[in-house]
Amino acid sequence: MDTGGCPLLPDSVLFEIFLYLDHEDVLSAGLVCRQWHAVARDEFLWKELFYRYYRVSREVPRHPAAVSWYDEFQRLYDTIPCVEVQALKEHSDQVLHLSFSHSGGLFASCSKDCTVKIWSNELDISLQHSSNMRPYNWSYTQFSQFNSDDSLLLVSGVFVGPHNSSSGEIAVISMENFTLLSRVRNKPYDVFGCWLNETNLISGNLHRIGRITSCSVLWLNNAFQGVESENVNVVKRLFKIQNLNASTIRTVMVADCSRYDSPDLLLDYEEQLAASSTCPVFDLGTDSEEEEAKPKQTLEPAAQELPDEGGVMAGDGLQQFFDDIMEDHTRPPMTETELETKVAQLFVRNRTKPPELNLLPTDSNSKMKYLIFTTGCLTYSPHQIGIKRILPHQMTTAGPVLGEERRSDEFFDSLDHVIDIHGHIIGMGLSPDHRYLYVNSRAWPRDCVISDPMQPPPIAEEIDLHVFDLKTMKEVKRALRAHRAYTPNEECFFIFLDVSRDFVASGAEDRHGYIWDRHYNICLAKLQHDNVVNSVAFSPVEQELLLTASDDATIKVWRSPRTVRIQQARKPRPRKLLFSWLLNQNS
Structure with missing residues (x-):
């Protein structure tokens, strides 16, 4: 300890001792004196503590935006939304999906109770509106998404049709007055739909x-x-x-x-x-392994061999296949399923519009x-x-209803x-x-x-x-x-997942939500529910706020320890304490 003169222990010895401590003990030791505080903030010390505590491979470099190992340790320790601050129980059945507006001011939830609920994202989250989709013969709501300016909400659900057949349907709801603007059939229902x-x-x-x-x-x-x-x-x-x-x-x-x-x-x-x-x-x-073996002049070699009439090569291949079946030349014998798949492949081979030659984006x-x-x-x-x-x-949607023009043989x-x-x-x-x-x-x-x-x-x-x-x-x-x-x-x-700037989160069937760091590839938190966690959603403007939705009919709100401390510090003291202090002074 520093007594005002020369330190009793050199910094190198303190450093070696601190390496045996965990991060909490190092921080406590840093309160003893100025020398210990300086050693307790050493960058090499916190680098060792970081890799050891978070079990990150040492081949992984520090986050590119980090300014120090101490700050990076604190970021992962203090900014993960792992503190439950609120549980929303307004749904009466399993909650299947959550989605935030781009501004972060609202979020929507879908449920097996066949409602889509709109919530106001304030310090204490409150329900703003609930739309029941049962009058439209929906069985339940399963997915939602706000458009880019947050003026419209897409809601996807399972639609019960004639003879109890199930398909999907998409509804568009105005965020101005929560009116239903349009409905679109969607099949199969797990296409979900998107803007x-x-x-x-x-x-x-x-x-x-x-x-x-x-x-x-x-x-x-x-x-x-x-x-x-x-x-x-x-x-x-x-x-x-x-x-x-x-x-x-x-x-x-x-x-x-x-x-x-x-x-x-x-x-x-x-x-x-x-x-x-x-x-x-x-x-x-290419469409097959045989075509890949040919010289690759274009991405679709078969397409350039099409005669002007179109479809002759595909027809010849299909006819040849049928001839082989009739003459018992196919070995081994094909099952009904294999036969259907082979015929479909031959039929579509030259009746498909070629893929784009260059998929990767360029400036143009x-x-x-x-x-x-x-x-x-x-x-x-x-x-x-x-x-x-x-x-x-x-x-x-301008232009022909059937989209781009194509050759008559391109189905x-x-x-x-x-x-x-x-x-x-x-x-x-x-x-x-x-x-x-x-x-x-x-x-x-x-x-x-x-x-x-x-x-x-x-x-x-x-x-x-x-x-x-x-x-x-x-x-x-x-x-x-x-x-x-x-x-x-x-x-x-x-099971819906969500990604923020630094984190990725997912639900699971083991009654937990999970959060990982995107850069270090490590799991940082497990968020408990009483049943399957179906969906998670980060606030797009505040990644220290996370929502989780579960089969336990509950939406849980999670904030980071740092945010919780800040919010608690901002809360005013109850007025009755002030009155009691005044009474004590008067007495």
Whole structure:
């Protein structure tokens, strides 16, 4: 201890002693004297404490925005929204989804009680409005999203049709007076729907072609179609995509490429760049392995061989296949499912519009957007992420209802990119800058072979959280783990995740929500509920505020320890204490 003269222990000895202490004891020791305080704030000391306490790999550098290891330790310790400050119990059934307005002043919740509730995000959160969707034959509400200027709310739900058939429907609600502006059919219901811009939203439709073959059509809808003039188009077909092996397009979302050049956080430090991706990314420029072996003159070699009449090559291939079946030349014999899939592949081979030649954004096409959705090619469970470019002229309902002109033989649109997850996808979320896509999945067994599309492989209980860079179309982080799910493949449901500037959060079936740091790839907090946590949502203007929604019919509000201290300090003292002090003085 410093007694005013020379210190009794040199700094180097104190440093070695402090290395054996935890962070709380180091801070306490720093209160003893000036020398101990100086050593207790040493950068090398806090670097050691940081890596040891948070169990971060030493190959991971410090956060690029951090000014010191002490401040970085404090950031992770004090700014995580892990303190429960309020529980909202106005819903009477499972709460399925949460979404904030872009201003952060409002948020919406969807529930199995068939209501969508609008909440005012103040110091004490309060219910502002509740819309019951049962009068419109809805079974429940499942998803919501505010448009870019927060004037409209998209609400997605399950619609009960004739003979108790279930499909999806999207409703648009005005935030000015909470009136219902329009309703759009949405099939299947887990397409959810999303906004493309301020006034246009995307919905889906599904057309069955065979037992395991179908066609997904994605439509662009004007939000005001119920009040627009009859002379103005209120709907336009965006894309028409063939589905094989019982797969369908689900969970659509839109990424804005114009934000890529100013990301909030880059995730490409050396360790992750050196790591090999566990999820292969396929370029869909060709239709088969045989075509990939040919010289690649274009992304769609078969398309350039089409004669002027169109469709002859596909017809010849299909006819040859039928001839082989009739002459018993197919070995081994094909099942009914394999036969349907093969015929569908041959039919669509030259009846599909080629993919875009250059998917990655450039300065000239920075205004384009990506349509991102879950899909598949082997089984009905979603195991791939499809990406389709949306060009500026496609972002309005003006023009022909059936969309762009195409050759008479082009029935379908091709995907521009596919990311194969090798597992059941149960959640997706974009970073605020739209640069990174986070994907929740439950892995299939390694080297599994799918012989029947109606019997997908068993899935793991552990949930893997993958991270993909949409600028390079590559996986950039090792999968995050901590959360778990237990439902089997055929009953698996969506668990919504959310991403803030520095954190990513997800629900889970183990009755907890989870928060990870995006830079360090570490789990920072577990947030407890009494049942499955279905959805999480960060405030877009304050990442130290997080909401979680659960099957326990409760929405919990979580704030960081730092925010809680600040709010408690601002609270005025009760007036009765002042009066009692005055009474004591008078006496």
